[in-house]
Amino acid sequence: MEKQKLNTFIHLLQKVFTQKQPVFDLGLIVKESKSQIEVKKVSEEIKKFVDIERIVYDEKIFDEDVIDKIVDTFSKNRWVFLEIKKDIGSPLLNQLKHLANYNSFQLIDYQGKDIFEMKMPENSRLIVFAERDFIENRISYPHFYGLFGPTLSLK
Amino acid sequence: MPNPETIRFKSPEELKEEEIETKIKERGPEGEILGGIVFEEEKVIDPETKEEQIKKYIYIGNPYEEKPIITKLETEATQEEVEAIKKEIIPMKESFEILEAMARTYKHRQPLLIEGPTAIGKTYLADKFTELRYGKGVKPLDFYCSGQTDVSELMAKWVPKVETEEEKKKWNEFLESAEAQEKISQIAQEVEQEEKLSQEQKLALIHTKLQELAKSAGLSEKTQWRFQYGAVPKAMGLIKNPDGSFSFDEQKGTGFTLHIEEVGLAEPQVINALLKLRGRKGQLAEEIQLWENGGKKVKSGPKFWAFFSTNPPEEYLARNEVDPALARGVVFKRMGELSEESLHLAADYYFTYKLSEKPKEKPEGCILDIYNHPEIGREISKVVSIFHNELNEALKKGEKGRQQKIPLTLDDMARVADALIDIQIRNKETGRLDLAETLRNLIHFYYLDRLADEDLKETMESNLNELLEGDTGKIEFEGKLLTRKEIFDILVERASITEEEKSRREKEEKETRERQLKQAQFDSQDALNSLLKNLKIPESVKKVLQE
Numbered sequence: 001m002e003k004q005k006l007n008t009f010i011h012l013l014q015k016v017f018t019q020k021q022p023v024f025d026l027g028l029i030v031k032e033s034k035s036q037i038e039v040k041k042v043s044e045e046i047k048k049f050v051d052i053e054r055i056v057y058d059e060k061i062f063d064e065d066v067i068d069k070i071v072d073t074f075s076k077n078r079w080v081f082l083e084i085k086k087d088i089g090s091p092l093l094n095q096l097k098h099l100a101n102y103n104s105f106q107l108i109d110y111q112g113k114d115i116f117e118m119k120m121p122e123n124s125r126l127i128v129f130a131e132r133d134f135i136e137n138r139i140s141y142p143h144f145y146g147l148f149g150p151t152l153s154l155k
Numbered sequence: 156m157p158n159p160e161t162i163r164f165k166s167p168e169e170l171k172e173e174e175i176e177t178k179i180k181e182r183g184p185e186g187e188i189l190g191g192i193v194f195e196e197e198k199v200i201d202p203e204t205k206e207e208q209i210k211k212y213i214y215i216g217n218p219y220e221e222k223p224i225i226t227k228l229e230t231e232a233t234q235e236e237v238e239a240i241k242k243e244i245i246p247m248k249e250s251f252e253i254l255e256a257m258a259r260t261y262k263h264r265q266p267l268l269i270e271g272p273t274a275i276g277k278t279y280l281a282d283k284f285t286e287l288r289y290g291k292g293v294k295p296l297d298f299y300c301s302g303q304t305d306v307s308e309l310m311a312k313w314v315p316k317v318e319t320e321e322e323k324k325k326w327n328e329f330l331e332s333a334e335a336q337e338k339i340s341q342i343a344q345e346v347e348q349e350e351k352l353s354q355e356q357k358l359a360l361i362h363t364k365l366q367e368l369a370k371s372a373g374l375s376e377k378t379q380w381r382f383q384y385g386a387v388p389k390a391m392g393l394i395k396n397p398d399g400s401f402s403f404d405e406q407k408g409t410g411f412t413l414h415i416e417e418v419g420l421a422e423p424q425v426i427n428a429l430l431k432l433r434g435r436k437g438q439l440a441e442e443i444q445l446w447e448n449g450g451k452k453v454k455s456g457p458k459f460w461a462f463f464s465t466n467p468p469e470e471y472l473a474r475n476e477v478d479p480a481l482a483r484g485v486v487f488k489r490m491g492e493l494s495e496e497s498l499h500l501a502a503d504y505y506f507t508y509k510l511s512e513k514p515k516e517k518p519e520g521c522i523l524d525i526y527n528h529p530e531i532g533r534e535i536s537k538v539v540s541i542f543h544n545e546l547n548e549a550l551k552k553g554e555k556g557r558q559q560k561i562p563l564t565l566d567d568m569a570r571v572a573d574a575l576i577d578i579q580i581r582n583k584e585t586g587r588l589d590l591a592e593t594l595r596n597l598i599h600f601y602y603l604d605r606l607a608d609e610d611l612k613e614t615m616e617s618n619l620n621e622l623l624e625g626d627t628g629k630i631e632f633e634g635k636l637l638t639r640k641e642i643f644d645i646l647v648e649r650a651s652i653t654e655e656e657k658s659r660r661e662k663e664e665k666e667t668r669e670r671q672l673k674q675a676q677f678d679s680q681d682a683l684n685s686l687l688k689n690l691k692i693p694e695s696v697k698k699v700l701q702e
Binding site: 008011012015017018019020021025062064087088089090091093094097098101102104106108109113114115117132136140141142143145146149150151153 | 243273278279282294296297298299301302303304305308323324327383384385386389393400401402403416417420466470505508510511512556557560561562564565566569570572573574576578600601604605607
């Protein structure tokens with residue numbers, strides 16, 4: 001794993017933009033088909049730079065639970081490393097898009113509020129990890145890459 | 156002298172209209188757009204209390220039009236907020252076309268659908284339009300269609316109050332099954348067919364059916380249920396409270412802006428649900444009826460407005476067209492690609508750093524404060540906008556080996572501009588900023604590294620090199636035909652020399668001041684010594700002087 005590239009990737013994610021809104025980017029790490037790197041190793045490497053929580057989005061977990069976990073992680077000012085292992089459901093995609101567009105969550109009837117809004121804390125970011133083949137063949141949302149700023153490709 | 160019979164005195168309304176139109180069409184010394192959005196306060200008499208009060212309004216019109224159609228809307232935003240929001244909008248022709256359409260349809264309670272490429276800024280402008288009416292930081296209620304949108308998220312649903320993780324799992328797994336979808340749609344049909352039942356009777360029927368559903372899912376038959384409205388009824392009855400929070404009243408809510416994005420991806424059942432929003436004479440429905448709450452009507456508040464957006468079909472794999480029934484029920488505006496002129500304008504705004512406060516101190520990693528040198532920014536903007544345009548054209552055809560499409564957005568350009576402030580590469584020979592290499596590096600990171608098509612990547616790399624250093628990329632600069640890299644080097648050298656000169660002068664001035672201070676100290680010491688040696692001065696005075 002190229003440490004320099006990872007370093008730049010983290011640096012770019014930490015950046016607070018002045019020329020565009022929203023001011024933070026979401027990051028994407030793509031594991032290319034031939035890459036042998038383990039996802040755990042990637043999240044461990046990132047842990048050396050920032051305080052990050054790994055969340056796996058797979059068949060065993062529901063969108064609402066993932067959203068709860070991300071809200072909880074952000075409330076602790078930590079970063080989120082979201083490993084995508086199934087096609088993204090409508091509730092999670094809504095929140096990922098809202099995070100990308102406004103750097104905030106917007107949930108209906110959540111935590112006792114008609115409209116729950118939570119800004120992404122200044123010290124938190126969200127990195128999505130997925131395999132290239134998975135993105136190309138299993139993610140049905142056609143503008144998936146458009147949700148992210150910097151993309152790190154692991155070869 | 157004009158014939159007195161032809162002199163016409165303008166009414167105060169007409170004069171006011173002319174004043175607003177002048178402000179809408181206002182331009183700066185270099186022809187740049189300053190108008191488009193105008194804030195005004197007006198004294199009005201409250202019809203109920205008969206008291207005079209001040210109301211705030213915004214006027215929105217397209218300043219590129221010779222005779223702009225201007226829409227006046229009441230606002231909760233302050234003048235300072237409106238001015239700040241204006242500064243965040245790049246005054247491109249397309250932006251004002253969209254804002255003008257939004258203002259006009261909002262005023263007439265008509266739903267608006269804009270189909271246009273990602274780069275046109277539909278979401279961004281929906282956000283700014285909401286802020287213009289409610290104040291900075293207020294976001295529209297958003298709903299995104301995805302190809303697997305759950306209609307219940309849009310309209311309404313019953314959620315079982317489950318106690319354990321196991322029950323929750325059972326219910327969610329059941330909901331994902333085809334059996335569940337079929338049973339839910341059966342409930343809807345049965346409830347809708349029972350026209351003679353009262354609302355309470357319908358709710359009782361729903362509860363009976365829900366308990367059957369719970370049983371099928373493996374839950375207790377005594378499961379409690381919670382009713383939850385979706386995005387559409389919520390937006391119809393929302394109330395924005397003075398503290399910025401929202402509350403909901405299905406009968407007396409004022410309503411809010413609902414933005415439904417990527418409606419081209421919506422499945423037929425989602426479209427059917429959205430069609431409920433169609434009202435009379437092309438307006439939004441006054442109310443909607445939902446089977447889920449036993450047919451109770453949800454009223455549409457006076458500030459409720461629905462804005463739909465979608466990308467052109469060619470940006471979707473399956474060439475998703477907007478459903479014709481939906482298209483007929485809305486004001487449908489189709490936008491083309493950003494014009495080259497607008498793209499250049501946006502690039503100029505980003506690279507001359509007009510959209511934000513400039514850093515007060517040089518940030519770490521910054522070799523040259525290019526944000527203080529618009530002459531450099533303008534040259535960078537030419538290169539980036541050409542590159543952006545070329546890549547955008549190539550991407551429209553799709554990439555080899557990629558199912559997903561990645562349309563470019565103006566954000567890509569903004570990211571490069573921002574990164575250029577503090578991610579700079581130094582030229583080892585000159586010690587100055589190597590602008591061409593820095594730009595190449597950042598374009599690589601933000602534009603090229605995400606391409607899956609290696610051939611396209613290679614072509615674009617070579618195009619960029621040609622643009623920067625090749626003969627075909629040469630342009631005339633101060634009477635000479637030069638490559639962009641040569642122009643960058645000249646401008647960077649000038650800017651750096653100015654910087655070096657400035658610090659050399661500061662250093663010299665500091666040294667001069669220090670020398671003068673030291674000289675003054677020596678001179679005063681000499682004077683003192685000569686006084687002390689003077690025999691005519693009494694010893695008592697010398698003692699005081701020594702002290």
